[in-house]
Amino acid sequence: MMPLPLAIALAHLSARKRQTLVSVLGVALGVGVFIAVGGLMQGFQGYFRSQIIETNPHILMTDEIRRPAPQPLQLLHPAAAVAISRILPRDPVRGISGAGAILAALDAMPGVAAAPTLRGQAILRRAGRDYAVTVLGIDVARELRVTNLTKDMVQGSLQALATQPNGLVLGQALAGKMGASLGDTVVAATSAGGEHGLRIVGLFNTGLEQQDQSIVYVPLAQQQSMQGRPRVVNEIHLKLADITRSIPTAAAIEGRFGFKTAPWEETYARVLSVFRLQNLVTYGATGSILLVAGFGIFNIISTVVLEKARDIAIMRSIGLAARDIVAVFLVEGLVVGVLGVLAGSGVGFGLATLMRQMPSPGATDPSQRLLVVQSVPLYGLAAGLALATALAAAWLPSRRAAQTDPLDVIRGAT
Amino acid sequence: MTPALQAVNLTRVLPGPVPTTLVAGVDLAFAAGSFTAISGPSGSGKSSLLYLLGMLDHPTQGEVRLFGEPTAALDDEQRARLRLERFGFVFQFHFLLPEFTVLDNVLLPMRKLGRLGTSAMRAHAMALLDALDMASCAGKLPAALSGGQRQRAAIARALANDPAFIMADEPTGALDTRNAAAVFAILGGLARQGRTVIAVTHDQGLAATADRRVRLVDGRVVADDAPVAVPAGGGGGTD
Ligand SMILES: Nc1ncnc2c1ncn2[C@@H]1O[C@H](COP(=O)(O)OP(=O)(O)OP(=O)(O)O)[C@@H](O)[C@H]1O
Ligand SMILES: [Mg+2]
Numbered sequence: 038m039m040p041l042p043l044a045i046a047l048a049h050l051s052a053r054k055r056q057t058l059v060s061v062l063g064v065a066l067g068v069g070v071f072i073a074v075g076g077l078m079q080g081f082q083g084y085f086r087s088q089i090i091e092t093n094p095h096i097l098m099t100d101e102i103r104r105p106a107p108q109p110l111q112l113l114h115p116a117a118a119v120a121i122s123r124i125l126p127r128d129p130v131r132g133i134s135g136a137g138a139i140l141a142a143l144d145a146m147p148g149v150a151a152a153p154t155l156r157g158q159a160i161l162r163r164a165g166r167d168y169a170v171t172v173l174g175i176d177v178a179r180e181l182r183v184t185n186l187t188k189d190m191v192q193g194s195l196q197a198l199a200t201q202p203n204g205l206v207l208g209q210a211l212a213g214k215m216g217a218s219l220g221d222t223v224v225a226a227t228s229a230g231g232e233h234g235l236r237i238v239g240l241f242n243t244g245l246e247q248q249d250q251s252i253v254y255v256p257l258a259q260q261q262s263m264q265g266r267p268r269v270v271n272e273i274h275l276k277l278a279d280i281t282r283s284i285p286t287a288a289a290i291e292g293r294f295g296f297k298t299a300p301w302e303e304t305y306a307r308v309l310s311v312f313r314l315q316n317l318v319t320y321g322a323t324g325s326i327l328l329v330a331g332f333g334i335f336n337i338i339s340t341v342v343l344e345k346a347r348d349i350a351i352m353r354s355i356g357l358a359a360r361d362i363v364a365v366f367l368v369e370g371l372v373v374g375v376l377g378v379l380a381g382s383g384v385g386f387g388l389a390t391l392m393r394q395m396p397s398p399g400a401t402d403p404s405q406r407l408l409v410v411q412s413v414p415l416y417g418l419a420a421g422l423a424l425a426t427a428l429a430a431a432w433l434p435s436r437r438a439a440q441t442d443p444l445d446v447i448r449g450a451t
Numbered sequence: 452m453t454p455a456l457q458a459v460n461l462t463r464v465l466p467g468p469v470p471t472t473l474v475a476g477v478d479l480a481f482a483a484g485s486f487t488a489i490s491g492p493s494g495s496g497k498s499s500l501l502y503l504l505g506m507l508d509h510p511t512q513g514e515v516r517l518f519g520e521p522t523a524a525l526d527d528e529q530r531a532r533l534r535l536e537r538f539g540f541v542f543q544f545h546f547l548l549p550e551f552t553v554l555d556n557v558l559l560p561m562r563k564l565g566r567l568g569t570s571a572m573r574a575h576a577m578a579l580l581d582a583l584d585m586a587s588c589a590g591k592l593p594a595a596l597s598g599g600q601r602q603r604a605a606i607a608r609a610l611a612n613d614p615a616f617i618m619a620d621e622p623t624g625a626l627d628t629r630n631a632a633a634v635f636a637i638l639g640g641l642a643r644q645g646r647t648v649i650a651v652t653h654d655q656g657l658a659a660t661a662d663r664r665v666r667l668v669d670g671r672v673v674a675d676d677a678p679v680a681v682p683a684g685g686g687g688g689t690d
Contacts (some may be wrong), residue, residue, distance in 0.1 A: 038569045038572075041559070044555075045548075048550035049550065054551050091636065348548050348549075351542075351546040352548075353531070353550070354507055354534065354540050354558075355540070355563070355608070356531050356532065356533075356536070356538075356560060356563060356564075356612075357531065357535075358527070358531045358532075358565055361533075361563070443507070444502060445506055447502070447507070
């Protein structure tokens with residue numbers, strides 16, 4: 038036989054089928070929307086995150102120094118009350134000095150791959166039009182160890198830069214805009230002066246707007262001569278075997294070499310903070326649906342408590358304890374919650390399946406569908422929130438039911 | 452012999468701007484297996500006395516002793532347990548749970564007590580209903596019963612956990628003469644089984660069928676045709 042509180046709870050609810058149904062639907066709606074929208078958000082963010090991680094260095098060392106080196110005066114009198122203001126970091130020729138030694142040291146670190154890069158601006162000229170781009174001069178052999186760009190190559194290859202001293206690899210989108218294709222030549226101009234003919238040897242398509250439109254790759258030596266900075270490197274790109282170690286590894290490297298070394302989380306801090314805001318808004322909005330559903334549960338249970346005052350009194354007089362009464366109404370909330378979670382999981386699954394058939398907006402590949410994550414933790418979170426809401430909503434009226442003196446009711450009725 | 456149930460200087464005052472005295476210094480003892488009818492004018496405190504004796508209410512003064520044991524120190528949980536195991540209540544209105552069948556209503560106290568298995572509980576409930584001529588109504592909802600049937604169902608439920616005490620507050624108030632007499636006959640039978648039965652009634656004819664008649668006026672006992680002698684120190688536990 039089922040436990041007494043459950044039996045009484047079910048009897049109460051089944052005597053109020055319509056009201057119960059409305060409450061269940063409220064919870065189901067909250068859970069369903071939570072699962073669908075949360076899954077969409079996770080899918081989108083996960084895709085974006087993996088694109089960032091795949092197409093960017095896990096750790097980026099640049100030729101900046103966060104803190105100026107301690108001044109000789111401070112070193113001389115470490116304990117003295119000396120304040121030196123307006124120190125400008127000495128940086129006549131920007132660049133990572135001793136890059137060769139740093140690369141050698143990084144190579145010796147297990148699970149770390151490093152590649153030197155010279156980043157600079159250039160104008161690409163084609164058919165009388167100018168396109169401002171960021172040029173990355175790369176050491177092809179080393180770059181292949183830190184980049185996943187090869188995966189996104191649609192024509193030609195990144196490796197071709199190794200054999201083509203004036204080779205150029207750029208996004209398909211940018212090439213399309215310029216009306217250039219593989220094998221064509223474009224002219225690059227830089228602030229260092231001079232014009233350089235570059236030959237397109239590869240086209241990529243990462244799906245990341247900024248990458249596809251404004252980042253181009255040339256061999257390191259070519260970039261150094263274009264920028265007028267022979268033998269200079271201003272970035273070192275690192276890839277880790279274990280991405281979760283990015284923050285401490287970056288800190289250790291910066292501590293050792295002094296150059297600003299940022300894990301991808303820092304480089305993309307703004308994107309990540311947008312994600313956080315997005316999550317806050319999404320879960321806040323879906324959570325408030327659950328909150329409204331909670332009011333529905335509160336409403337139905339409060340009604341039952343009022344209507345059943347006589348029954349509660351008789352149960353107490355028979356010998357059911359106050360906590361049995363609490364249990365009855367908590368179970369009622371739980372039953373509505375569980376039914377809502379079950380129905381809502383179906384709704385969420387249905388919505389997610391539907392969305393997965395919709396084309397992904399802004400995708401470069403038209404056959405690409407919306408990415409909607411469907412995971413046990415997501416369903417679990419939705420269920421947990423819904424059940425917690427249901428229990429909280431049932432708690433208040435059930436306390437009141439238990440605290441009512443049965444004698445007041447019995448006295449009034451006889 | 453120690454009385455089964457004993458009121459000692461039992462007093463209940465409702466607090467308020469003008470405190471109302473419901474029960475005023477009642478001393479009454481009830482022998483096991485006795486059938487007592489309590490009567491008195493409306494508002495004389497009959498129901499209030501029954502609630503005190505049945506562990507539903509707390510006295511402001513005095514105490515209730517159960518087989519000689521004081522009950523004042525019991526907490527709400529323990530009092531609920533006592534009601535469940537020892538007391539069966541029958542009220543003027545049947546107070547059955549409307550969503551449950553007669554059988555399920557009778558099963559309710561047994562399920563809470565949890566001493567019997569499912570089939571044993573059902574068998575016991577059916578036996579109780581059968582003894583009250585209610586077996587044919589076991590599957591019916593209270594709404595489908597007549598007044599007399601409802602009251603008999605309520606009696607069956609009061610008997611579910613084989614209580615030592617039956618507290619009936621005007622159990623015949625809503626019944627016609629024939630049904631009222633039947634209910635009192637049932638109560639008398641329960642007393643002969645060894646249960647202590649206390650029934651409130653206005654009806655002098657019905658009261659006459661009990662072993663003993665107690666009359667209350669203004670919360671005081673004014674007449675008692677078979678007082679129970681309490682042995683000195685009985686239940687006080689001082690010697
Ligand atoms: N909640 C209450 N607030 C104020 N007074 C009350 C309350 N309950 C009972 N009383 C008063 O207490 C007194 C005793 O009431 P009680 O119900 O015990 O009498 P009774 O003998 O059972 O009456 P009846 O025959 O009408 O059932 C009455 O005067 C009644 O008006
Ligand atoms: Mg009364």
